Amino acid sequence: MNNHQIPAPVKAVYFTRGARILALIAGIGMLAYFYRMIVGLTIANINDQYPWGIWIAIDVATGVALAAGGFTTAALAHIFHRERYHSLVRPALLTAMLGYTFVVIGLLADLGRYYNVWHPVLPSMWQGNSVLFEVGMCVTIYLTVLYIEFLPIVVERFKGKVDLPKPLAGLNKIIELSLSIADATLNKLISVFIIAGVVLSFLHQSSLGTLMIIAPTKMHPLWYSAVSPLFFLLSAIAVGFPMVIFESLLASRSFKLKPEIDILSSLAKMIPFFLGIYLGAKFIDLTLRGAWPYLLDGSVESFVFLIELGLGAVLPIILLLNDRIRNSFGGLLAASALVIFGVAMNRINVFLVAYNPLYAEKPYLPSIYEIAVTIGLIALLILVYRAIVMIFPVISVPPSDGSNLVDRTEGSLVEVRR
Amino acid sequence: MGLDRRDFFKIVTAGSASMLAGEVKAGANGGNHRFSDNFGVLVDTAICIGCRKCEWGCEQANSLAFRDKSEYEDKSVFENQRRPVPDKYTVVNTFEKPLDPANPYYLKVQCMHCNHPACVSACIVGALEKKTEGPVTYDPWKCMGCRYCMVACPFQVPAYEYAEPLTPQVRKCGFCYDKLKDGKKPGCVEACPNEALTFGKRGDLLELAHNRIIQNPEKYVSHVYGEYEAGGTSWMYLAGVEFEKTELPVIGSEPIPEITESIQHGIFKAFVPPLALYGLLALAMHTFREKQAEKGDNHE
Ligand code: SF4
């Protein structure tokens, strides 16, 4: 590995203007969150016909999809040993870890009896027919795996540097010792966890796509397909690298670091391939199911379907196949943002737009509380991410070019949940 | 496969892939006769007079509300189509009688107690359960409130207590399981003055229904709703017009959970696919590591 690519805590001012705006949004979101915990789910616009709203479609389903950078990058760097991408592994891992953590936080807001969320781990309640059961189990285990994968970074930060103040000084040796033990064990076992993480991701990413298959009579034919799990898996894989690129570009902007355009651009070279497979599979599926006519019927569904795949898959393929665009900051940013947009839209479409329940009086639109919680959690996630990269060695910092770092995070407002 | 669902993990540990495949098939189609001994109710909309005594009976039996019987004579409720709600497991609605628009038909709505309930298949913790006797029951203490059952139900029956901040429940007709167990009729059937509701074994009810159709062809269309819908249901309906003209949904004869269950069981067939993927990735990791090591020597 190149020497100038050693991860280190980023040195920057934490509360820049952008961060303060994010903090405000996060604060409002947290208020809405606690309000929900006190008064219940009435503040959401869900009802007996539309039992699921954006907390499931965005916070959970989109959140999981956009955290896919974690397992795709881990597979690329650790399993296929593409060493040049090593500097991207840690940020992607952190994104996944925080992303899934926030998926759980978001899910808790949505569960009527959130204090029973642990029930699926009780063997007496195992329900092997339930797709949701499998998703729940995989996500739980994967989240644990992600925390374990992150441990070495914590160890690296503190090993040999444990220096608690006086009253606790006695603990220094003990902590130091446990850190060394953790370091040694983790080094041996980490591959086991990395592969497990990839397998678990394959399982639950695809199973999220199985969820709505249980409502065949309510789903719009453009999205209702028995191979929906395959689409969810393929699109998760396709959005993994764009997510890593998008974040890396924003982080370099925000922290005034030199963007690693050459690495990101060669990573981006693979995106059209994955997107192409996804598109091809969709194409074949629509043909086999004879669903093409629905695409031309002028309905809202046909329109959003076209946008989802046109802007979210076809356009980024075209953009990224162009060398000039792929090697520019703006081109990379736009193309990866489009893929993220497309996959997010797909999840929203599958869980909300395609879902047409019987007896509904009016279509579902989120309430301001639902929106506040969703956006607030995204803002909070970015803030926590920002804090962690300033404390722990996550981002590979090229030799610093100055100390007075001014933030320009306009972009991070659109930075979507991972 | 109604009741053996939770045996899935046992089957998985037994490790027999073919067993699983067979299992799914058996659940799929034609197995309707296996539910003949289940309890059910035949709702005859041609006889129902819309008195709403069943609503009263249900509310009494389930301690949902204690209103005076006379309150149920209010016909104005029929102006809107109603749905079961948390404190009302069953409602009576109207649908048009073609030759006599002034006197509509009436239709009692409640959980259908499907032979292959999608809600049960969906439930993440087994809070919903298909009992051997036929009822689909709910255990609020297991439930975590994910509402996936409501997404899954093809008849859009379960209602949720959104206004309840701490202990919301999924609410739906439980077929008065406690009464059923003791050999008693459900509350609504007891309250019906007109025998529009017939309680009995599903097999007998089907026979009764088809007999009524044969004997009164001018009175009924030849379709017992619930005989095949969604793989068959415990509650079934007779009507004088095509069911497309009622609020009951048009639903095919395939059990709703069929596809998701085949996918789930396919992925987890004795855990072979996940383990195979693990092995494959481990192999890749090993291979690429060696390659890298060779290259690495010259590089760094
Ligand atoms: S069976 Fe019992 S719970 Fe169901 S509608 Fe009748 S009275 Fe109500």
Ligand code: SF4
């Ligand atoms: S009608 Fe709906 S709630 Fe009732 S058993 Fe069938 S799927 Fe479950």
Ligand code: SF4
């Ligand atoms: S809401 Fe409760 S009963 Fe319904 S699927 Fe979720 S855990 Fe099961």
